[in-house]
Amino acid sequence: MLSERQMMILRAVVRDFTNSGVPVGSKALAKQLPIHVSSATIRNEMAALEDQGLIRKTHSSSGRIPSVEGYRYYVDHLVKPDPLRPNDLNMIQSSLGGDFHKIDEIISQSATILSNLTSYTAFTLKPELKDSRLSGFRLVPLGHRQVMAILVTDSGDVENQTFDVTEAVTGEQLEAVVRLINDQLVGLTLPEVLQKLRADIPAKITHYLQSPQGFLDIFGDVLTRAAQERFYVGGRLNLLNFSQDSDVDSLKALYSLIDKTDDIANVLGQPRDNISVQIGNEMTNDALRNYSLITATYDVNQHGRGMIAILGPTRMPYSRMLGLVGAFREELAKKLLDYYRYYDE
Amino acid sequence: MLSERQMMILRAVVRDFTNSGVPVGSKALAKQLPIHVSSATIRNEMAALEDQGLIRKTHSSSGRIPSVEGYRYYVDHLVKPDPLRPNDLNMIQSSLGGDFHKIDEIISQSATILSNLTSYTAFTLKPELKDSRLSGFRLVPLGHRQVMAILVTDSGDVENQTFDVTEAVTGEQLEAVVRLINDQLVGLTLPEVLQKLRADIPAKITHYLQSPQGFLDIFGDVLTRAAQERFYVGGRLNLLNFSQDSDVDSLKALYSLIDKTDDIANVLGQPRDNISVQIGNEMTNDALRNYSLITATYDVNQHGRGMIAILGPTRMPYSRMLGLVGAFREELAKKLLDYYRYYDE
């Protein structure tokens, strides 16, 4: 248990350190805090905080910096999101204000806005229904032996891919295949489709195509791509800003992580509470040891729940960032409701 | 004019420096060179080379490093591409050996291979006909007010985009629009199409669509994207390896450059000779001051001419890189010929 005064001190340590990046000492705190005690008293309290593992020294006679546990305590009990600055709200609203023709444009743009806002790297995921189902499949002949496969899910996702066909496939053949797919697979969830694709379909499809493997590959490809949650990333380069001692290897690891859609989905994890913070090694991934991740969900009524996140140094100004993420989350939800209202009804 | 001996020395300076990164001194050269002269003689020659601006010192008593002009002389007159190591050829052939369903897969994969091979950043551009023409246009209704626009050029490029339509557009309307486009625009070069799109089309299209602006925007978008030469990039992260003194700002500038398709096209320039080298500030772009670019073209008979390139530090082992790029260029051309032979006939 922490006393009121210890909380005050911990809060001040976190705030000072996240602002300045320099370990904070007892004297500075004594001067700054609203209570009148000497630096010696602060020192005693700091020793107590250190005993509890909430702060630590960088060397035997240095000031203190928060430990991961200290940050954790801070975000759980002490921090209060900053109110939004008028400028920030302006910036959000004007950037989201334009006319968009696709959900994906809004979401992708959001990643950019959020990264500009925070000067960190931002991720956005569009609102997603629990398990989306295959709602349509097309094969469009494009001439010159090219065919485009298009797959639509009931959540409105569209995934497509063109490929070249060797044999002269006739329009009838294509139509037959499309009919087969639509008859057998539409309405199923994507994992179910994928499973059937391996089981029943190959046998049936040989009625229409001589060598169906190529086609099955393509269809499988498009399918897995559609099944994958896809994040948009904004402000990749911002990671360079705190590349401390320019540790190239860990930077590379980090970027590889970000560019692998499945890995990143793992890190961000399942949508949890409204807003959550993961600090340093609380994330299992080693490349993130010195980073913190703030994730937030947003709800768009019956259209599902999406997610936004920012990734920055463990030493980030949490109160400001929580304020920004919280506000952005709401603005985005509003914008999407507008969008759906416009296109749905 | 350089004497034989001066050339030999310049060659050695470039080779040593690109290998070690350390300024090279007269003594080391005297020991290494196949002629028997003292270091004092080398010193005299080096002074002469310095007078001609081909090499320079980093401080008053340091060894010499090549100047940009020195590198230039080296690549123009002295360098001989290294013969390929057996390993490299294996690696190229096995990486290109797989089965591909699209040209773009080969080209994009090539960027990765080339970057692995060289450990620099690689660019690839697919073979392109002088001015490709619009050969087909489709609008595919996907249900739920979504429509996909697909555009095909006679060089086999496919560009597509989905968008949401506000009003309930009927299938007949879409078909009418498609027919209009195909009647009026197919066969024209893309710039011509773009021009007509601004002039004639809007008036005609209002017969079929109430508010055609949205559609025209989309079509214009897809069109400009198709008209743009698009480079694939491989090994982005390799730029981090020689981020010397971790100059974050210039790194950021560099990455922004790479991610802007039009900028990068400017830097790489028009396909010129088979293989060409641009060194440091020979490129106008300031972010490239410490980098060199090796570009090469490759021909695929009547299918046009493409381009590959690598970007690395000015201080790169040119002979090896020229060997690699030269070899890769040929292998890629072969692979593409194979590909076309298979799908064309």
Next chain:
DNA sequence: TTTAGCAATCTCTTCGGTTAAGTGCTAATT
């Protein structure tokens, strides 16, 4: 419980000295 005071610890910067590498120049040699 708080505080003043103080020794101890540690980082950071500065300074001087040393070493090693390399140059340019001069004078002798080939």
Next chain:
DNA sequence: AATTAGCACTTAACCGAAGAGATTGCTAAA
């Protein structure tokens, strides 16, 4: 005329000592 040996000079890089500054823990007094 070209080459070479020799030497003074310059510079970067490394090292250790010294001192300044910040901060801690501890002790003893308030």
